[in-house]
Amino acid sequence: MHEALRYTDIGNKAVQCSLCNHRCTIADGKHGICGVRENRGGILYATTYGLVSAESVDPIEKKPLYHYLPGTLSYSLGGIGCNFRCEHCQNWHISQADRAQARLFSLSPEEGVFRALASSCASISWTYNEPTIWHEYTLDMGMLARSKGLGTCYVTNGYITEDALRELSPMLAAYRVDLKAFTDDFYRKICGGHLQPVLDSAVVAKEQGMHIETVTLVIPGLNDHMEEIEALIRWVIDHLGPGTPMHFSAFHPDYKMTDRGATPAALIEKICARAKELGLRFPYAGNVARSRFEDTTCPSCGALLVERRGFASRIAGLDDQKCTRCGEKIEIVRHA
Numbered sequence: 001m002h003e004a005l006r007y008t009d010i011g012n013k014a015v016q017c018s019l020c021n022h023r024c025t026i027a028d029g030k031h032g033i034c035g036v037r038e039n040r041g042g043i044l045y046a047t048t049y050g051l052v053s054a055e056s057v058d059p060i061e062k063k064p065l066y067h068y069l070p071g072t073l074s075y076s077l078g079g080i081g082c083n084f085r086c087e088h089c090q091n092w093h094i095s096q097a098d099r100a101q102a103r104l105f106s107l108s109p110e111e112g113v114f115r116a117l118a119s120s121c122a123s124i125s126w127t128y129n130e131p132t133i134w135h136e137y138t139l140d141m142g143m144l145a146r147s148k149g150l151g152t153c154y155v156t157n158g159y160i161t162e163d164a165l166r167e168l169s170p171m172l173a174a175y176r177v178d179l180k181a182f183t184d185d186f187y188r189k190i191c192g193g194h195l196q197p198v199l200d201s202a203v204v205a206k207e208q209g210m211h212i213e214t215v216t217l218v219i220p221g222l223n224d225h226m227e228e229i230e231a232l233i234r235w236v237i238d239h240l241g242p243g244t245p246m247h248f249s250a251f252h253p254d255y256k257m258t259d260r261g262a263t264p265a266a267l268i269e270k271i272c273a274r275a276k277e278l279g280l281r282f283p284y285a286g287n288v289a290r291s292r293f294e295d296t297t298c299p300s301c302g303a304l305l306v307e308r309r310g311f312a313s314r315i316a317g318l319d320d321q322k323c324t325r326c327g328e329k330i331e332i333v334r335h336a
């Protein structure tokens, strides 16, 4: 069993975990909200270290990451558990599973890096469930991955504490964070968390030099008011920069949220168009059939830079990080 990082003894064999912003107080024999960090006799253990529920070789575009090593494959791993309880979770069968229910296999950090290299991947992604609660495992694998020239990526809800995120910074290159809504009410009622810590950690990720892309799943009747979405876009422009790729994805009914229909593609297009007007350089449409906001175009001259069809992509007009037509510098990472 692997002892956890980032916890303190608070007496009586109880501990406080400071890995994510729940900051759970955990009595002896109990676990935190995530279900995978367990107190045994006053020592906190990361019970899923090295235990994998899902392994796949994915196009990096599937994360989605459009400006990080575009056109490459990413060796993708998921575990079990989550520190959120989103009612619309698309991976609930692993995020809300416990160890008794889940089919898990062991994979050492060394074996993970080997498999990434052997399958011609340019990066490793921790995805499918929340990687924050896999902290120690991703840290060990990530350090090794970087030493072998691989990129690294978290697909995260961003509820990690700032200190824990700083601990990842020597190894974590890309931070693909959900900005699920721009109200605390949504985070509290739908996810079981709070908004501000997510925003604060995104700023820290930026300060640490990580490449950031955001995803907002637009859910009819819950977070689809234009005023709220515009406030979110303005926040990203002001705090993460206008070159931050923002993905706006259409909702489809899933898990416990089946009381409403899918998001109209026209609304996603409208949001992307408005984001451009507000000064965001790279808004993208997700979960909709062929959209003009699927490709990357030059914000300066409009030239096609990266063409996409679903998860397939083709570099069309980039000279490393510059537009081949006008020379505009593009915020895109081409090398791990």
Ligand code: SF4
Pocket (backbone or CB within 6 Å): 017, 018, 019, 020, 021, 022, 023, 024, 031, 032, 033, 034, 035, 036, 037, 083, 132, 133
């Ligand atoms: S990672 Fe978060 S949810 Fe899990 S025990 Fe620590 S503070 Fe609680």
